[in-house]
Amino acid sequence: MPVSDYQLIEAWKEVLTLSRLEPGQTVTILTGAATHPQTLACALIATQTMGAVVNRLDLPPVNGEKALSRDALAYLGETPLTGNRAAIAALKASDLVLDLMTLLFSPEQHEILASGTKILLAVEPPEVLVRMTPTLADRERVLAAARRIKGAREMRVTSEAGTDLRCPLGEFPAIAEYGFVDEPGRWDHWPSGFALTFPNEGQASGRIVIDGGDILLPQKSYCTGPVTLTVEAGYATAIEGGIDAELLRDYMASFDDPEAFAISHIGWGLQKRAYWSTLGLYDREATLGMDARAFDGNFLFSLGPNNEGGGKRTTACHIDVPLRRCTVALDGVEVVREGKTVGGEQ
Numbered sequence: 001m002p003v004s005d006y007q008l009i010e011a012w013k014e015v016l017t018l019s020r021l022e023p024g025q026t027v028t029i030l031t032g033a034a035t036h037p038q039t040l041a042c043a044l045i046a047t048q049t050m051g052a053v054v055n056r057l058d059l060p061p062v063n064g065e066k067a068l069s070r071d072a073l074a075y076l077g078e079t080p081l082t083g084n085r086a087a088i089a090a091l092k093a094s095d096l097v098l099d100l101m102t103l104l105f106s107p108e109q110h111e112i113l114a115s116g117t118k119i120l121l122a123v124e125p126p127e128v129l130v131r132m133t134p135t136l137a138d139r140e141r142v143l144a145a146a147r148r149i150k151g152a153r154e155m156r157v158t159s160e161a162g163t164d165l166r167c168p169l170g171e172f173p174a175i176a177e178y179g180f181v182d183e184p185g186r187w188d189h190w191p192s193g194f195a196l197t198f199p200n201e202g203q204a205s206g207r208i209v210i211d212g213g214d215i216l217l218p219q220k221s222y223c224t225g226p227v228t229l230t231v232e233a234g235y236a237t238a239i240e241g242g243i244d245a246e247l248l249r250d251y252m253a254s255f256d257d258p259e260a261f262a263i264s265h266i267g268w269g270l271q272k273r274a275y276w277s278t279l280g281l282y283d284r285e286a287t288l289g290m291d292a293r294a295f296d297g298n299f300l301f302s303l304g305p306n307n308e309g310g311g312k313r314t315t316a317c318h319i320d321v322p323l324r325r326c327t328v329a330l331d332g333v334e335v336v337r338e339g340k341t342v343g344g345e346q
């Protein structure tokens with residue numbers, strides 16, 4: 001069901017207030033070929049209502065000829081900022097960038113954030129944005145989870161389906177995504193609601209079983225049967241199972257890059273307004289699948305780069321896989337038990 005412009009403008013104002021937008025600050029709205037017109041129109045009204053100086057910067061798409069799908073996260077190559085000093089200067093001169101285009105992680109984005117500019121990505125359909133308008137409580141919950149990751153030396157993930165994965169921690173920071181940008185230099189994604197980190201380089205080991213009903217992204221499909229990943233020295237060295245395993249292997253092989261098979265971010269979902277079932281209700285091109293990434297109690301793991309966490313690995317291939325019914329423990333203390341978040345602050 002659609003939402004009204006009024007509802008979306010109110011949601012924008014809520015997010016901008018949480019992001020501490022002040023009158024007189026400069027907001028640049030980044031747009032591209034796939035920007036949702038209602039999201040843009042409402043962002044323009046909300047930012048002006050709040051007294052901001054508002055720009056719009058429209059950049060042409062890149063990577064379309066290389067990617068196998070239209071999903072904005074399906075191919076992490078160059079970005080429209082690569083070599084684009086004028087755009088970089090405009091964004092660095094802004095207090096807040098509203099990314100309605102999907103500016104992927106890049107050295108240029110890092111440079112913009114380092115200048116103090118905040119960046120908020122918002123590309124999900126308007127009704128998803130409204131349903132998952134972030135709150136201060138979301139922030140507290142996700143930050144509490146990130147604090148638990150920060151002190152931990154190992155994340156262990158098990159499941160009845162057969163997952164038994166050990167990820168030594170400590171090399172990379174804990175990252176909290178709660179849907180707004182309340183500090184200078186912060187990047188976030190509305191909607192979200194999860195905490196994550198990366199295993200120490202080359203140290204994740206064990207087995208991951210993607211069970212029937214678990215979700216593959218950017219395939220945006222529910223797995224029809226078990227797919228088993230053997231994980232050795234930080235890489236998935238075998239992907240076995242039925243047609244889902246074949247499809248995943250074929251897709252990943254198209255990148256012709258061994259780094260695609262590295263274990264990337266690991267963490268768990270904390271957003272109670274996100275739902276496992278939503279993905280099946282949407283056209284694949286209408287959504288990035290943030291419900292799938294954020295639903296409460298998932299174990300979200302990823303294959304591909306770790307440069308977002310400060311590592312050296314870049315690869316154009318990036319697979320996100322939210323698993324249900326896992327138990328996630330940090331140094332032996334459960335934070336998710338059989339797909340449900342546990343712990344005092346949660």
Ligand SMILES: [Fe+2]
Binds near residue numbers: 265302318319320
């Ligand atoms: Fe990811």
